[in-house]
Amino acid sequence: MKALVAVKRVVDANVKVRVKPDNSGVDLTNVKMSINPFCEIAVEEAVRLKEKGTVSEIVVVSIGPKEAQEQIRSSMALGADRGILVEADDSQLGALEVAKILKGVVEAEQPQLILLGKQAIDDDSNQVGQMLGALLGAGQGTFASEVKVEGDKVQVTREIDGGLQTVELALPAIITTDLRLNEPRYAALPNIMKARKKPLDIKSPADYGVSPATKLKTVKVEAPAERKAGVQVKSVDELVDKLKNEAKVI
Amino acid sequence: MSILVIAEHDNKALNGATLNVVAAAQKIGGDITVLVAGSGAQAVADQAAKVAGVSKVLLADDAAYANQLAENVAKLVASIGAGYTHILAASTTTGKNVLPRAAALLDVSMLSDIIAVESPKTFKRPIYAGNAIATVESGESVVVATVRGTAFDAVASEGGSAAVEAVASTGDAGISKFVSEEIVKSERPELTAARIVVSGGRGVGSGENYHTVLDPLADKLGAAQGASRAAVDAGFVPNDMQVGQTGKIVAPDLYIAVGISGAIQHLAGMKESKVIVAINKDEEAPINSVADYWLVGDLNTVVPELVSKI
Numbered sequence: 207m208k209a210l211v212a213v214k215r216v217v218d219a220n221v222k223v224r225v226k227p228d229n230s231g232v233d234l235t236n237v238k239m240s241i242n243p244f245c246e247i248a249v250e251e252a253v254r255l256k257e258k259g260t261v262s263e264i265v266v267v268s269i270g271p272k273e274a275q276e277q278i279r280s281s282m283a284l285g286a287d288r289g290i291l292v293e294a295d296d297s298q299l300g301a302l303e304v305a306k307i308l309k310g311v312v313e314a315e316q317p318q319l320i321l322l323g324k325q326a327i328d329d330d331s332n333q334v335g336q337m338l339g340a341l342l343g344a345g346q347g348t349f350a351s352e353v354k355v356e357g358d359k360v361q362v363t364r365e366i367d368g369g370l371q372t373v374e375l376a377l378p379a380i381i382t383t384d385l386r387l388n389e390p391r392y393a394a395l396p397n398i399m400k401a402r403k404k405p406l407d408i409k410s411p412a413d414y415g416v417s418p419a420t421k422l423k424t425v426k427v428e429a430p431a432e433r434k435a436g437v438q439v440k441s442v443d444e445l446v447d448k449l450k451n452e453a454k455v456i
Numbered sequence: 457m458s459i460l461v462i463a464e465h466d467n468k469a470l471n472g473a474t475l476n477v478v479a480a481a482q483k484i485g486g487d488i489t490v491l492v493a494g495s496g497a498q499a500v501a502d503q504a505a506k507v508a509g510v511s512k513v514l515l516a517d518d519a520a521y522a523n524q525l526a527e528n529v530a531k532l533v534a535s536i537g538a539g540y541t542h543i544l545a546a547s548t549t550t551g552k553n554v555l556p557r558a559a560a561l562l563d564v565s566m567l568s569d570i571i572a573v574e575s576p577k578t579f580k581r582p583i584y585a586g587n588a589i590a591t592v593e594s595g596e597s598v599v600v601a602t603v604r605g606t607a608f609d610a611v612a613s614e615g616g617s618a619a620v621e622a623v624a625s626t627g628d629a630g631i632s633k634f635v636s637e638e639i640v641k642s643e644r645p646e647l648t649a650a651r652i653v654v655s656g657g658r659g660v661g662s663g664e665n666y667h668t669v670l671d672p673l674a675d676k677l678g679a680a681q682g683a684s685r686a687a688v689d690a691g692f693v694p695n696d697m698q699v700g701q702t703g704k705i706v707a708p709d710l711y712i713a714v715g716i717s718g719a720i721q722h723l724a725g726m727k728e729s730k731v732i733v734a735i736n737k738d739e740e741a742p743i744n745s746v747a748d749y750w751l752v753g754d755l756n757t758v759v760p761e762l763v764s765k766i
Contacts, residue, residue, distance in 0.1 A: 217584070220720075223584045232588050301556065301566070302564070302566075305560060324702075327701070328583065328584055329583050330568065330582065330583055331568045333559075336530075336555075336560070337557065337560035338560075339527070339557055340530060340558070340559075344631065345631040345632040346553070346557065346632075349549060351695070361635060364549075365695055366549040366696075367696060368639040368696060369639045369640040369694065369696050370695075371634070371636070371637045371638075373525065374633040375631060375633075379631075384695075386689070386695060421564075422567065422592050422595070422596075423592065423593045424591070425591040425593050427583070427588050427591075428591075429587075433727065433732075433748075436744070436748040438744070438749075438752065442758060442762050442765055445733065445749055445751050446765045449731070453710075453730075453731045453748065453749075455652070455710040455730070455731050456652075456710065
């Protein structure tokens, strides 16, 4: 079966971002960009399913600026077969618009499994997979920590607040990945070279009949309130004293 | 304004997170209706009817809603939701699973994890792991949002007297099935609602050591226990104890971080705590920059000493 994986180009997880002085957003000039960590886990899962013989072809799609080609190439270096870039202005895209474009891609490609990360670490929305499920009328296995394909069904173990829950979905189905699903591999140099030759199509939202114009308007972006600087205590006695008499929390 | 709040529950009892969502709904202002979708969930509807500020409770009782499968619950929410100006749910794994699906069925954008209500259409929410706060205005006819519980004080669970009304089920979508559930049992307070949280990280060394060192401290303080991602990934404790951007968001009165370095990801889940204590052998650990008090030392001797002196 065919698997479709959606990946997003985001600021690298280890970067401490700074808010722009005019409060219009976060300053991303000269900041290291990477593939969103949850998306990387989705690519890895698809590759593992291919290695098991469950999946025959992996198509990776990204929606965003031209530069997102880098993230598609990285996904190909991990084992994806081909890529689609839907070139669009990130600032005009909300989760709903992304889900609508992905719906168009799914209808054109007809995959049985659609893998996404559970959230992007920039907007922290955690919405696209669920919205895509709704638009396609497909089942959703969100926050997956285990995926088992059996015939025309998939069993997904999900991370929920109290522990774990397993659901069974009819294919085609949407799966969004949690951190513990797998440990993504590193791309080897020969695979990076090979990835350069794999096919990559460039599309636009209009090709899928979507006009990207989110109805959510970001009015301003601010830095969070700073915490008052703390103090180092030298002994357990001092700590207990501070907690009892100064902070009065115990 | 007419606001629909999706109740969080286990078919027997209303989850406390719902009380925080009702509080956010009161900040928006307007008539508050609570939707209880469940199986044999009359008791939950009765509890929801008593919640202060709630004017009506809708009960959709059907086996299809027993396990809160998103495919079935979202369909119900979308069928009822169009008549409301706002649809809110808690930022729990259930709320995050169901609400975006319902929003897409209604063809509206949604806001995740709101932490403040500026106006009925304008909200604040954290982005970039809490390193920036965005003020967002929704131009949608129906505002759909999940609510970060720790950002709103819960309303009283008693004092209301809303009427309970049955609503028709929209049935089973037939594309998903509940198989099993593995719930971690604990005598301790619930992590997101606890007044004190004791958390361990990679520094505790092992699962066995996590319990030997931290259980007595949590017992003594009546605290809930948490963990960093490193401790969960290393298998010290189950994943539902993870505090952070991708785990639970907590804001207790006192947060004690033991053997946790303080990665951005972890700080996103606990830096709104009132008082933060860090116990770490590393003087340069990033956690110290958000801690009110930090103690440099070996946790294996410091924590037992702390237990004996509290």
